[in-house]
Every structure is written in C-alpha cells, then in structure tokens.
Amino acid sequence: MVFSAEIICVGTELLLGNIINGNAQFLAQQLARLGIPHYYQTVVGDNPDRLKKVLAIAADRARLLIFTGGLGPTPDDLTTETIAEFFAAPLVEHPEILADMERKFAQRGRPMPTNNHKQAWLPAGAEVLPNPVGSAPGMIWQPRTGLTILTFPGVPTEMQRMWHETATPYLQSLGWGQSVIYSRTLKYWGISESALVEKIGPLLETQNPTVAPYANYGQVKLRVTARAETEAAAVQMITPIEAQLRQIGGEDYYGADEETLPLVVGNLLQKSGATLAVAESCTGGGLGAMITSIAGSSGHFVGGVISYDNQIKTSVLGVDPGLLQQDGAVSALVAQQMAAGVRNLLKSSWGLSITGIAGPGGGTPAKPVGLVYVGIAEPNGSVKNFRYQFGSTRDREWIRHVSACTALDQLRRHLMQPV
Amino acid sequence: MVFSAEIICVGTELLLGNIINGNAQFLAQQLARLGIPHYYQTVVGDNPDRLKKVLAIAADRARLLIFTGGLGPTPDDLTTETIAEFFAAPLVEHPEILADMERKFAQRGRPMPTNNHKQAWLPAGAEVLPNPVGSAPGMIWQPRTGLTILTFPGVPTEMQRMWHETATPYLQSLGWGQSVIYSRTLKYWGISESALVEKIGPLLETQNPTVAPYANYGQVKLRVTARAETEAAAVQMITPIEAQLRQIGGEDYYGADEETLPLVVGNLLQKSGATLAVAESCTGGGLGAMITSIAGSSGHFVGGVISYDNQIKTSVLGVDPGLLQQDGAVSALVAQQMAAGVRNLLKSSWGLSITGIAGPGGGTPAKPVGLVYVGIAEPNGSVKNFRYQFGSTRDREWIRHVSACTALDQLRRHLMQPV
Structure with a gap:
C-alpha cells in the first residue's frame, strides 16, 4: 500500500453542524505542505462502536491516521480508550502527564478535578504528544508495523500548536517534507x-x-x-x-498570499510618506477597521469619521446641506465632499469616502440596494468619485465588505500612478 | 439497518485544504432539523476509483447518501458518471436540462460551451434535482430499494437553494421532519x-x-x-x-440564537428612544462596523470618530492635550473624554469609546498589549470608564474584536438599568 494519511475528526458537534470543520482544513494544508498524500477525511460522532468501524476502514486504506477530538476529560471523550481497545492494547498511566496537568491547574490557582486523571492514560507503547496550551495531550503510536496514529484535541489553537511543535518535526524525521x-x-x-x-x-x-x-x-x-x-x-x-x-x-x-488590500495600500502610502483619512456611511467603520487590521497602520492612517446620520455629513464633514437635499446622501458629489471634508478635518494627504445603500431596505428604482459611491480626495486637493452597482441580489454583509475593498482598491490604483 | 444519512463531499480542493467544508456543516444542520440521523461524513477527491470505494462503504452503512461537488462541466467533475458506473446504470440525456442550461447561457448573452452538455446526462431512472441558480443540476435517485442518492454541486449558494427548494420538500414527503x-x-x-x-x-x-x-x-x-x-x-x-x-x-x-450584542444593544437604544455615537482608537472602526451590521441601525446610531492618531483625539474630540501627554492615549480619563467628546460633537444621547493596545507591538510593562479602556458618556452627561486586561497572549484580531464586544456589553448593562 502506498503511504497516505487519513484525517478522522471525532465529535458529535460536527455531525450536528454546530461547528465548521476547520481542523480538517488545517490538517489538509499541513499534509500538503509536507507532501504527504491524503485521499480521505472522515467525521464520526463520540460513539465507540462507530469510531471502531471508521478505524477499521482507515487502517485498511491509509498508513498514517490523524485523529482530532475526543481527548477531553468528560465521559463522552472516548477517542484514546476506543483506539486502545480496537488494537487490544492496555492503557498505561503516564505520571509525567499527570504532573504537567497538575502544574497547569495550579497556575490557575485551582485543584485538578478527578475527571482529568483519565487524560494521563495512553495505550501501552504510545508516546506523549505534548499539549503546551491545554490539559489534554495527544499521542504518537505505532499499534502495528506500518501504521502510525497521531491524536490531537479538537480545540483548534491547541491542535495547531501541537502539530507545529511536535507532529511536524516527527513527520520530518520520518523523511516527509522532502517532496x-x-x-x-x-x-x-x-x-x-x-x-x-x-x-x-x-x-x-x-x-x-x-x-x-x-x-x-x-x-x-x-x-x-x-x-x-x-x-x-x-x-x-x-x-x-x-x-x-x-x-x-x-x-x-x-x-x-498574505498580501491583502489594506496591507498593499498601507505599504504604498508609507512608501510615498502619505497619510489617509476615511469618511464612511454605509460601511459604518468597516473601512477603518479593515485598514487598521494591519499592525503598524498608525504610520499611514490618521483616522476617520463615521457619518452614518446625514446631520454628521454636514456638521462634521462640511457636506453642503443643499446638495444633500437635492442629490441625496448616496450620490457622486456627496461622496466627493465627504472625502474632501475628512481630508481637511483630519489633515491627511488622502481622503477616501464611501456612501451607498447596503440594504436590505432603503432601495428605490433610481437608487437600488447595492448602489455605492466611492470618493477620493487627492493630496493636491482634486476630488473624484466612482460609481458601483453591486446588484440587489447581494446581502448587506457582502455589499459592505466589497464596498470597503473596492474603495481600497481604487485608492491603490491612484497610489500606483506615477507622480 | 436503521435509516441514516451520510454526507459525502467530493473535491480535491478539500483534500488540499484550499477551502473549508462549509457544505458539510450546512447539510449536517439541515439533517438535524429534519430529525434524520447521520453518523458519518466523508471527504474524497475527484478520483473515480476512490469515489467508488467510498460509495461502497457508505451504501453499506447508510440509506440516504448526499453528495456535494463534482457536477461541473470540466473533465475532473466525475460524480454523476462514477455513481452511475458503480450501480451499472446507463446515462440518459435529459433534453429539459439542456434547454434550461441553454436558456441560462442565452440570458448572459453567451453560447453554451459543448463542455456543459455532459451536465444533461443522468443515470437512467434518476430524477432531476433542479438548480435555479447555476448550470449544474443534481439528481434524486434510488439505484436500489432502500437506498436514495441526492447530488448537489459544490457551490454553496447553489447547493443551499436546491436543498431548500427541492430536497427538503422531497424528504418531508417521505415522512422526515416528523421527529x-x-x-x-x-x-x-x-x-x-x-x-x-x-x-x-x-x-x-x-x-x-x-x-x-x-x-x-x-x-x-x-x-x-x-x-x-x-x-x-x-x-x-x-x-x-x-x-x-x-x-x-x-x-x-x-x-x-440570532441575537447578537449589537442587535440587543440596538433594541435597547430604540426602546428608550436614545441614540449612540462612538469614538474608536485601537478598534479603528470595528465598533461602528459591528453596530451597523444590523439593518436599521440608522434608527439608533448616528456615527462616530475614528481617532487613531492622537492629534485627532484633541482636535476633533476635544481630549485635553495635557492629559494625553501625562496619562498617555491608553488611559482612564482619555477614554472618558473621548466618549464625552464624541457625544458632544455628534449630539447623541450616549457616547461610547475604546482606547487600547491591540499589539503585537506598542506594549510596555506598565501598559501591556491587551490593556483596553472603555469610556461611557451617559445621557445626563456623567462619564465613566472601565479597564480591561485581555492578556498579552491574545492576537491583534482577538483583542480588537473582544474590545468592541466588551464596549457594547458594558453599554448594554447601562441600558438595562432602571432609569
């Protein structure tokens, strides 16, 4: 049998759809990175009989079985016991696990509940796969020649640290990660x-x-x-x-790869020594939040005004009340005046504005849901606007997210132009 | 065999970890809603041999097999053909599918590529499971007594509409949805x-x-x-x-259930006829974005100021420059003055502010990453602050998100107090 891995996620919460299977995606990416072929993923509930059936199938078609979930202290956490039983291996207590767990509980000033004791038991012959974060360790076990089992808790942060710190070096030591x-x-x-x-x-x-x-x-x-x-x-x-x-x-x-629109725009701003301020209506702060998702954005982003109410467009940003009356808040010139206004108020090189109809209500035949204007005030004081019609089949979240991205993209195109 | 369903997701992109398996979660939730037991989920690549092996196992342990993925027009979309081959059923062309696809392409002003023709072929005896959105239909098929197969494309929006419009009524007609x-x-x-x-x-x-x-x-x-x-x-x-x-x-x-902090706070504000303005530093607009994620939030949210740069805290919000100098931007009284300042400027009943250190840089022993102050300016003009230490092991995204939630939660507690 050609070497391949299988991912087995154990948890009734996956079968009920209460959580999305992010662990399978993480492990799939990691296996690809190491060049380990992987053809099947299985999800099964916290049920020993069905888990054993899954184990029988997987042990027959893969040589590396990666389990997540079911390592906790509660009675429905049964992964370790069930795997041991399947291979008819006795469970052995590991005093070093017990000591580690007691230390972790002591740090939090609490005695260790007796429930947790079972987490110190692994099948005879298995090695501890240490958990630097939580209480439940995993294991690395070869129950028979040519078959390796790794177990991880279901908590993604714990599983990921354990994967990077112990599982990856272990798999590399077996020769994986060569291709x-x-x-x-x-x-x-x-x-x-x-x-x-x-x-x-x-x-x-x-x-x-x-x-x-x-x-x-x-x-x-x-x-x-x-x-x-x-x-x-x-x-x-x-x-x-x-x-x-x-x-x-x-x-x-x-x-x-990791380059996002706010990162790219931030780098372009910093390269040109320019700063940015934003004026947001329908995005309500989402554009600012996107820009400041980048650590170090204080070097190029000064701040903004969320002018959700029209009153604030006039009183704070200085949009002409007559224009607002005549053209409405979602219009080309209002977008321009918002961008120019926030640039003046916050004394930035660039001003960027968004006004639009995110829905689901508020649309009219002339101004349907999904109509969005972006305004740009340039360092030389000139002002432009851009009109988008994202379509009324999109939902509020989509329109708001894409509006913020589109504004950043428009600014990116301006920043890329030769001065 | 007790009746149960199995979810089988077909797609190499799932095995590479390029996408997260949201379809499995959706289908799991839907099966739970209908009371259909479901014990296993399987992911397999676009590979006919392995798909047949999965089919053999699933047909042996479940009586309703739900497939997603592999219905597209390209040569690696093989789900329908493989299922037909497994049960030794011939493929039959459905002229009504062909006509429907031709109509959809015509609407977009394009001729239908010959590739798409294969989507009109289903195993003999299968019924069309119509796709109201995209080109690929699915099928409802009983290849043998006691076994039902449903197929869906992998595109979540298409799969979900098809589930709601055709699969749910079909399963209800079989008596499901009773328990x-x-x-x-x-x-x-x-x-x-x-x-x-x-x-x-x-x-x-x-x-x-x-x-x-x-x-x-x-x-x-x-x-x-x-x-x-x-x-x-x-x-x-x-x-x-x-x-x-x-x-x-x-x-x-x-x-x-669907009640979120911004929804609950918005309802409390509307009930009391009050309005809210926000002043944000480390969250950079995230608090405003969270509040305006609720459709109709313009009824209680007027807007805000993103005072990312200290200059804006003084020039726009009126924070005392001497205080800023002495206590620093992340401090109790600055949080209060931000909340009071934005309430004055935007003429709202309540002012809510956040200032903190989201990291990863910028922390000091006295003011570590994760230190956040929330300021609240009340309708009567009195001002309070609340100090949080979220811990320096949290990342930027976590600190910013939890800061915004914590500010909303603090406002919620104030709004619940008897006036």
Whole structure:
C-alpha cells in the first residue's frame, strides 16, 4: 500500500453542524505542505462502536491516521480508550502527564478535578504528544508495523500548536517534507473570474505547476501549485508562470498570499510618506477597521469619521446641506465632499469616502440596494468619485465588505500612478 | 439497518485544504432539523476509483447518501458518471436540462460551451434535482430499494437553494421532519466558561434536552437541544430549562440564537428612544462596523470618530492635550473624554469609546498589549470608564474584536438599568 494519511475528526458537534470543520482544513494544508498524500477525511460522532468501524476502514486504506477530538476529560471523550481497545492494547498511566496537568491547574490557582486523571492514560507503547496550551495531550503510536496514529484535541489553537511543535518535526524525521507541494495564491480585484480565466487561457491546463481559479466576495484568486523535492525547487517552477499571470492581470493584480488590500495600500502610502483619512456611511467603520487590521497602520492612517446620520455629513464633514437635499446622501458629489471634508478635518494627504445603500431596505428604482459611491480626495486637493452597482441580489454583509475593498482598491490604483 | 444519512463531499480542493467544508456543516444542520440521523461524513477527491470505494462503504452503512461537488462541466467533475458506473446504470440525456442550461447561457448573452452538455446526462431512472441558480443540476435517485442518492454541486449558494427548494420538500414527503432535533443557543458575556459551568452544575447532565457549553472569542454559549415529534414539542421541552439557564446567568446572559450584542444593544437604544455615537482608537472602526451590521441601525446610531492618531483625539474630540501627554492615549480619563467628546460633537444621547493596545507591538510593562479602556458618556452627561486586561497572549484580531464586544456589553448593562 502506498503511504497516505487519513484525517478522522471525532465529535458529535460536527455531525450536528454546530461547528465548521476547520481542523480538517488545517490538517489538509499541513499534509500538503509536507507532501504527504491524503485521499480521505472522515467525521464520526463520540460513539465507540462507530469510531471502531471508521478505524477499521482507515487502517485498511491509509498508513498514517490523524485523529482530532475526543481527548477531553468528560465521559463522552472516548477517542484514546476506543483506539486502545480496537488494537487490544492496555492503557498505561503516564505520571509525567499527570504532573504537567497538575502544574497547569495550579497556575490557575485551582485543584485538578478527578475527571482529568483519565487524560494521563495512553495505550501501552504510545508516546506523549505534548499539549503546551491545554490539559489534554495527544499521542504518537505505532499499534502495528506500518501504521502510525497521531491524536490531537479538537480545540483548534491547541491542535495547531501541537502539530507545529511536535507532529511536524516527527513527520520530518520520518523523511516527509522532502517532496513538497508548494502553492502561491495570486490575487486580483476589479476583474471577474470568467474574464480572467479567458485571458489566461492555456496556462490553466499546465500540469506541474497547476493553475486553479477561485472567486469569492468580489475577489478573484489564482492558485499556482507545484510539487518538487524542495520548496526552493517548487518556487523556481512557479516563478516564471507567476510572472506571466501577474503581467496578464495588469493593474487588476494586487498581491500574493498574505498580501491583502489594506496591507498593499498601507505599504504604498508609507512608501510615498502619505497619510489617509476615511469618511464612511454605509460601511459604518468597516473601512477603518479593515485598514487598521494591519499592525503598524498608525504610520499611514490618521483616522476617520463615521457619518452614518446625514446631520454628521454636514456638521462634521462640511457636506453642503443643499446638495444633500437635492442629490441625496448616496450620490457622486456627496461622496466627493465627504472625502474632501475628512481630508481637511483630519489633515491627511488622502481622503477616501464611501456612501451607498447596503440594504436590505432603503432601495428605490433610481437608487437600488447595492448602489455605492466611492470618493477620493487627492493630496493636491482634486476630488473624484466612482460609481458601483453591486446588484440587489447581494446581502448587506457582502455589499459592505466589497464596498470597503473596492474603495481600497481604487485608492491603490491612484497610489500606483506615477507622480 | 436503521435509516441514516451520510454526507459525502467530493473535491480535491478539500483534500488540499484550499477551502473549508462549509457544505458539510450546512447539510449536517439541515439533517438535524429534519430529525434524520447521520453518523458519518466523508471527504474524497475527484478520483473515480476512490469515489467508488467510498460509495461502497457508505451504501453499506447508510440509506440516504448526499453528495456535494463534482457536477461541473470540466473533465475532473466525475460524480454523476462514477455513481452511475458503480450501480451499472446507463446515462440518459435529459433534453429539459439542456434547454434550461441553454436558456441560462442565452440570458448572459453567451453560447453554451459543448463542455456543459455532459451536465444533461443522468443515470437512467434518476430524477432531476433542479438548480435555479447555476448550470449544474443534481439528481434524486434510488439505484436500489432502500437506498436514495441526492447530488448537489459544490457551490454553496447553489447547493443551499436546491436543498431548500427541492430536497427538503422531497424528504418531508417521505415522512422526515416528523421527529425534529431542535436547539436554542443561549449567549453570555462577561463570565468564563468554567465559571458558568460551575453555576449550572447538574443541568449539564440532563438527557433530553441536553445542555452543552461552548466558548470562543470571549463569548460563552450554552446549546440546549431537544428531540421531539414536533418543533413545538421540542420548544416546550426547552422552555423551562432555558428559563433556568437565563436566570442563572443573570446580567451576563444577553440573548439567544440570532441575537447578537449589537442587535440587543440596538433594541435597547430604540426602546428608550436614545441614540449612540462612538469614538474608536485601537478598534479603528470595528465598533461602528459591528453596530451597523444590523439593518436599521440608522434608527439608533448616528456615527462616530475614528481617532487613531492622537492629534485627532484633541482636535476633533476635544481630549485635553495635557492629559494625553501625562496619562498617555491608553488611559482612564482619555477614554472618558473621548466618549464625552464624541457625544458632544455628534449630539447623541450616549457616547461610547475604546482606547487600547491591540499589539503585537506598542506594549510596555506598565501598559501591556491587551490593556483596553472603555469610556461611557451617559445621557445626563456623567462619564465613566472601565479597564480591561485581555492578556498579552491574545492576537491583534482577538483583542480588537473582544474590545468592541466588551464596549457594547458594558453599554448594554447601562441600558438595562432602571432609569
């Protein structure tokens, strides 16, 4: 049997749909990074019989079984016991786990409940997979030749630390991570998925690297994935195709991987020594929150005014009341005056404004839900506006999020122009 | 074999961890709502051999198989063909699907690519499960007595509409939805999970309804779940225990199910005919964005000032420059002056402010990352502040989110006080 892994997530809360299976996604990404093939994921409830059935199937089709969930102190946490029982292995108490748990409880000034004792028991022969955060440790166990089992608690922060600190080095010591699957995600704004796909044409059919398009929330991404012996070799395979894909995207390409619109705009502002202030209506602070999601944004962002009520557009931002009366709050010139007003008030180089109808109510035939204006006041004092019609089938959250991104993207295009 | 369903999600992007499996969560919730037992979920790639192996296992342990993904027009979309092949059924062309797809393409002013033709082929005997949104329809098929297969595309919006419009009525016509699993989620702020669990004690051990605690991002939830013949009966079982759990929570209980802090605070403001303005530093607009996430928030929220730069705290909000110099921006009296300043400037009944250190940089021994002050200016002009230390192990996103929630929660407690 070719070596492959299987992810098994244990938890009735997954079967009830109470939580989304973020652990499976995290583990899938990690396995890909190490180049470990993985063909199946299984979710099963906190039920020993069904867990044993899943174990029988998985042990038959994979050689590395990764369990999450069911390691807690309560009676319905049964993963360790059930795995031990399946392989007819006795449970052995680990005094070092007990000592570690007692220390953690003492730090919080509390005695350890007797419930937690069971977390110190592992099948004979299993090694502790330490949990630096919470009480439940996992295990690394070879119940038989050619089969390895790793267990993790279901709490994502604990599972992830344990994966990085112990599981990754362990798997690397077995030789994994020699062949890696490496991806770069190229990001575009202002072009539809189908338009971009048409432009890149035959590049979508390459085999190694592969290029795959994705779109969500107004953003289009191309994931370029290469498999190679080292990350450096994979990067080298990706680099020329990445250059082509960036060039094809033109100004619509804005960044790769961890580069977000607020990060890219922040870097452009800092490079030019400029500052930004925002005036927000329908986004209600979401544009400012997006900009300040970047640590260090105080270097280029001074602040803003949330002019949700029209009164504030006039009294604080200095929008002409006659104009507001005549054109309405969602209009081209009001957007411009908001941008100019906040730039004057907060003494920034750039002013950026958003006014629109986020819905679900408030739309009219002339000004439907999804109509949004972005205003930009430039360092030289000139003012522009941009009109968007996001479509009335979009919900409030989508319209607000995409409005903030669109405003940032418009500013990005301005900042990229040669001075 | 007792009737149960199995969810099978097909897609290599799930195995690579490129996307999170939101479809499995949605379907799990829907099955619970209809009272259909469901014990396993499986994820498999776009690979016919492995898909057939999964099908063999699932057909042996469940009687309703729900597939998502692999219905698209491209060569790696193989779900329909593979299922047909597994049951040795021929594929039959459905002219009505072809006509529907041609109509959809015509609406977008484009000819239908020949690729899409394959989406009109279903196994002989299968019924069309119509897709009102995209091109790919699904199917409802009984390949043999006692086994039903439903297929859906992987695009969540399409899958969900198809589920609601066709699959739900179909399953109800088979008698499902008679016994329902019904949950209420009670929400608390300002109490830790362990403290709440200690208070509710033996209620955690009831069987029907059950009570399960969850905590994330500073919030603690109790999910109360009952199984009964009708939703009304389940509600009746939940009501007394819910009343107890709300009472035990006291002021820390703030709402149930879809009730969020901004919704609850908005309702309290509207009930008292009061309005709110915000002054934000470290949250950068996140508090305003949270408040305006509620449709209709213009009835109680006038706007705010994002005073990210200290200059704006003095020039726009009127914070005393000497105080700012002496106590620093993250301090009790600055929080108060921000709240009072924005209340004056925007002429609202209440002013709410946040100033803090979101990190990762900017912390000192005296003012560590995670130190946050909330200021409240009351309708009568009096001003208060509240100090929080969220701990320096939290990341920027967590601190900013929890700061905004904490400010709203503090305002909620004030709004609940008898005038």
